Amino acid sequence: MLDTDIATIEQNIKSLYERLSSIETKVIVLLLPLLTKKYKFKVEINNIHLKYIKLYKLDYVDIDSFYKKNGVEYFYDFDNLDHPLDYLMYRLGEKIIDNFSQYDIGYNIISDDDRYVILNGFGCDKKSKNNSQFNENITLVSDVLKLDYDGYKIIGIHSWNDSNSIINIFSANCSYSRGGNNENQFHDISTPFMIDSNTYIVTSKCNFQSEKTIRFESNSLSDSNFGLVALFIREKNEKKLIKINRHGKIHNNLLAYMLKERNNIEQYISYKKNSRWLYKFVAKNKNNIVIRYLYSIKRLLL
Structure with a gap:
């Protein structure tokens, strides 16, 4: 969105996954669709993500390919295309927690880390x-x-x-x-x-x-x-990938609920569309004393 060149984007993605793969902890990557028109290189960017996810053998959920394969890109179909539906991501979070034991905890050995x-x-x-x-x-x-x-x-x-x-x-x-x-x-x-x-x-x-x-x-x-x-x-130091000790894989089975709950999701999308006017009004008037007071009450309750 900010005219960053694709070489810099690739270097940043590579550095991120390189770093994550060398830490002895569970890592699962969510590969999201990039649907808004203002995203440049969106196909290239997700392909770069896949390249380094697979190189460093990280666990991942390919939501992008799942949406395309099953024709459900409209699950994003409301005004704010920068983010997935909160309901879908909440359900996915539950699925990830339920299957936490499946994710790899190995760590790659990399010399001369930055x-x-x-x-x-x-x-x-x-x-x-x-x-x-x-x-x-x-x-x-x-x-x-x-x-x-x-x-x-x-x-x-x-x-x-x-x-x-x-x-x-x-x-x-x-x-x-x-x-x-x-x-x-x-x-x-x-x-x-x-x-x-x-x-x-x-x-x-x-x-x-x-x-x-x-x-x-x-x-x-x-x-x-x-x-x-x-x-x-x-x-900057010269680095070398010495040994891959991870065995990551794709976990798109976690997304099956989206197809089973298609009717519920479509109803939720309709609700989100119909309530956008209220969201826009609150966002535009966030400094209004009444709205600030309501947010204060919300924070206390939550």
Whole structure:
């Protein structure tokens, strides 16, 4: 959706499954359909997922191929195509728990793993920011911050602003700018940016962005300082897959309930469509004092 090149997407998917496969724990991947028109490379992306799921032998549920094979893509057929129906995913969660003993717990042996570091606690003004799900310590980038991890690559920015603001990271050879809105967001960085001895961070007053940001409006750029939670960086090492100790397999038998409950699901889809106006109204007026009060009651009850 953000014009990330397919090579970067593949590298990120590979790194994810490589890391997951080397941890001695059960892993099951849910391969979801990508149905919205704004998704680019959607067929290629899911094929890349399958490539590395099978290479590292992880357990998985291929919901994408199941929908296509059984002609039930319309199970996604309401306004918000970015997410599966909550009812279907709740039922799938129950099935995964019921069959938990079937999943593999082996771990692959990989040499010279990448070293990942989460940088936070920068030395500027700080504030705490929270909502019903998250509580973060935010650094307000009011001064120039220096980074000391020479030789590391920046691969992500975690931000949570009060309003639209832009961060600028610059080194002797590169400059990178990225926007953040008032959502708690992680920004994947595709631009190759290596930290050197002259790498600094500052809040930018220019609305230029090196890469796009979801729901960022450059025409409403504020004067507020960028709210930086953390930087995600990596020291690149050469790795080699020494031994595969996993025996993962496909678990599409867990999806049989969808066909058996087709009538119930179709009724649920109809209900979701008919109630979309209420959802949109609440989303549009989420700062209304009455709606905020109702959400507070909901949190107390749940």
